[in-house]
Amino acid sequence: MNSEIIGTILIFLVTLLLAYPLGKYIAKVFSGEKTFSNFMNPVERLLFRICGINPNESMNWKQFLKAMLTINMLWLVYAMLALVFQDKLPLNPDGNPGQTPDLAFNTAISFLVNCNLQHYSGESGLTYFTQLFVITFLQFVSAATGIAMLVAQFNGIKEKTTQNLGNFWNYFVKSITRILLPLSIIVAVILAFNGTPTSYDGKDNIVTLQGDSVQVSRGPAAGMIAIKQLGTNGGGWFGVNSAHPLENPNYITNAVETISILLIPIALVFALGFYLNRKKLANVIFAVMTFLFVIFCSVNIYYETGGNPAIDQLGIAQTAGSMEGKEVRLGAAATALWSVATTSTSNGSVNGMHDSLTPISGGVVILDMMINALYGGVGVGLLNYFIFIIIAVFISGLMVGRTPEFMGHKVEAREVKIAALVTLLSAFLIKGFTALAAYMVAHHPEMGWAVQPGAWLNNPSYHGFSEMLYEYTSANANNGSGFEGLGDNNVFWNVTTGIVLLLGRFLPIIAPIAIIGLLANKKFIPESPGTLRTDSYTFGAMTLAVIIIITALSYLPALALGPLAEYFSLY
Amino acid sequence: MKKNLLISVKMTGVMIILCAGLYPLLIAGIGKATPGGGKGKTVSVNGKVVGYENVGQKFSEDKYFWGRPSAVDYNAAGSAGSNKGPSNPDYLQIVKDRIDSFLVHNPGVTREEIPADLVTASGSGLDPHISPASAYVQVKRIASIRNLPEEKVRALAEQYVEKTILGPPVVNVLKLNIGLDNLK
Structure with missing residues (x-):
């Protein structure tokens, strides 16, 4: 085993070592226990006073959703306006233009929903103002929204029968002041000391050693990069994200950024155990997620370090693995690990170009986004996983011939219907829109959009299909990475992915909260020997089976047309 | 509301x-x-800034060590990978052409000696590094153009190999070429 592979294992182990105590800390923060961060109390009190919030006011699930949706709609309007008029706003040293309305629509939604799909390049498509006051801002608040929703879910499960899911504003503010902001400062400082720029200076003009004149893009990037990694946002400062040598200068920063992707999503799984005092449930969930995660990582590391067989046929030395779209300082193994980490968690940042991954790795990252619950996005990952639990509870209940129960509440037709609808909706959105796009490419290649359908695809054949499938899968999973060869900055892609983004974010947030709200309202049934225990490893295996069956049934045909077909044509 | x-x-x-x-x-x-x-960390020669340590720049002249192919031709005002898929025939033709061109410029080098990172485009288009093997394979050409003994150029390249504990060893092309210019 070479040192690069040991490196990936170490990165993962360090993540787990950090995530466990962080999970404990997060549980304490939200249950109001004393933590070292209590020095933030006066700041928070001031915030609440300015905004006119009583943080102890309890909300039922409808009030909770209303508060969340209201502020989200406000951010959408604010972000769109700022993006369209960014050329007239300050902090634009490079003189970049305003975004077109369809691009601004897509960008605003994309960052609002914690997806960070980018149909522009950061160097030319944004100004420092919008990078900070729209993008960085939304990266903080969308992650905090996710965490607040998750805590509401915790509360619903925790109480035997309750209307009270806690206070949205309280959780939202504390997510930022106690978790996201402190961690971001630490990561940003590490990046800054390794060479990531932090100053507000614009592009630099230099004459290279060979005598060429070049401009070098810079900017106050370190802070934004920290939160984009930690908040499962993923939208980078520079166009190529963390493949850019200023965004991710060396192996150490790469390790820190990889850990940052996984840290909070994994910590939240442990936080569930501490908060509900059901550590075994958290351990079972963690085990199922990690089981699939490790398999996916192993597959991708195997194929990426193994290289591209078509390049082998050209007779050169491909000892470092498949290097197209990768950086020498990071290497194939670390890029493979990142590709799985970023798609498991709905982060979407990249440190190498996914479009150039070998077919099986490309397929794995698409599959990973289709599941979208292996740790998952900050907060929302567990909400997605919860849907799988409800379905697993239902199916197990049928198998043993008992009314299904979860945490002492009967799971009945209404809840299962909601859960089933959410799972089916994802498959419908992804495949429906991919089919539509494929139809446009095949039958209307001359359509007069900014990029004609005939020119959308950067690669022919199976891989071209994968580019479209990837884009909608990424949009639906609120991931934000892409097979970036796709010519996606035009009205078709901006609008269709915008729609998928909105549905893919808010329905999977609203549905679990509604289910929890409905469940928590029901009469509590104490556990008896006949109760199906959801915190057993048997039930974990059941959930795993449900995840695999649902995903395979929904997506295998689509994957067969893209990555699998390409695999069989190459190997 | x-x-x-x-x-x-x-x-x-x-x-x-x-x-x-x-x-x-x-x-x-x-x-x-x-x-x-x-x-951003800059690199200077005789007090004049010639580049950024972390931002790759273009070296196309035979007397310099070359970096990796770039989808943006090392224009650091932007950044991009090629986004070519592994089975794309046009892409494979491009790699083939790069190999042929490398062989023309580097007489005495065989096909199997060419490391893949030297003929595949980086993710950022601004990769400042090459692998040590990619530096060594260019030693022969540079020694002959600069009329330097091969051992001396090889020793210089070895001197510029940066090792990290777990990451792959790398050579910063800009720093190596500055060192090369200073070689007497």
Whole structure:
């Protein structure tokens, strides 16, 4: 085993070592226990006073959703306006233009929903103002929204029968002041000391050693990069994200950024155990997620370090693995690990170009986004996983011939219907829109959009299909990475992915909260020997089976047309 | 609804100040204490800035060590990978052409000696590094053009190999070429 592979294992182990105590800390923060961060109390009190919030006011699930949706709609309007008029706003040293309305629509939604799909390049498509006051801002608040929703879910499960899911504003503010902001400062400082720029200076003009004149893009990037990694946002400062040598200068920063992707999503799984005092449930969930995660990582590391067989046929030395779209300082193994980490968690940042991954790795990252619950996005990952639990509870209940129960509440037709609808909706959105796009490419290649359908695809054949499938899968999973060869900055892609983004974010947030709200309202049934225990490893295996069956049934045909077909044509 | 909206407006304002105003300013302040002062680490020759340590630049002349192929031709005002898929026939033809061209410029080098990173485009288009093998394979050409003994150029390349504990060893092309220019 070479040192690069040991490196990936170490990165993962360090993540787990950090995530466990962080999970404990997060549980304490939200249950109001004393933590070292209590020095933030006066700041928070001031915030609440300015905004006119009583943080102890309890909300039922409808009030909770209303508060969340209201502020989200406000951010959408604010972000769109700022993006369209960014050329007239300050902090634009490079003189970049305003975004077109369809691009601004897509960008605003994309960052609002914690997806960070980018149909522009950061160097030319944004100004420092919008990078900070729209993008960085939304990266903080969308992650905090996710965490607040998750805590509401915790509360619903925790109480035997309750209307009270806690206070949205309280959780939202504390997510930022106690978790996201402190961690971001630490990561940003590490990046800054390794060479990531932090100053507000614009592009630099230099004459290279060979005598060429070049401009070098810079900017106050370190802070934004920290939160984009930690908040499962993923939208980078520079166009190529963390493949850019200023965004991710060396192996150490790469390790820190990889850990940052996984840290909070994994910590939240442990936080569930501490908060509900059901550590075994958290351990079972963690085990199922990690089981699939490790398999996916192993597959991708195997194929990426193994290289591209078509390049082998050209007779050169491909000892470092498949290097197209990768950086020498990071290497194939670390890029493979990142590709799985970023798609498991709905982060979407990249440190190498996914479009150039070998077919099986490309397929794995698409599959990973289709599941979208292996740790998952900050907060929302567990909400997605919860849907799988409800379905697993239902199916197990049928198998043993008992009314299904979860945490002492009967799971009945209404809840299962909601859960089933959410799972089916994802498959419908992804495949429906991919089919539509494929139809446009095949039958209307001359359509007069900014990029004609005939020119959308950067690669022919199976891989071209994968580019479209990837884009909608990424949009639906609120991931934000892409097979970036796709010519996606035009009205078709901006609008269709915008729609998928909105549905893919808010329905999977609203549905679990509604289910929890409905469940928590029901009469509590104490556990008896006949109760199906959801915190057993048997039930974990059941959930795993449900995840695999649902995903395979929904997506295998689509994957067969893209990555699998390409695999069989190459190997 | 009205109450939520009012809270939302105020909350948005407060969070904008905190996350988009104060936080980046704090990081920029700390950044001033870093090497390069937060503006990126530059590399100078005789007091003149010739580039950024972390941003790759184009070397196409035979007398310099070449970096990796770049999808943006090392224009650091932007960045991009090729986004070519592994089975794309046009892409494989491009790699083939790069190999042939490398062989023409490097007489005495065989096909199997060419490391893949030297003929495949980097993810960023600005990769400042090549693998040590990619530096060594160019030694013969550079020694012959510069009329230097091969051992001396090889020793220089070895001297510029940067090892990290777990990451792959790398050679910073810009620094190596500056070292090369200073070689007597």
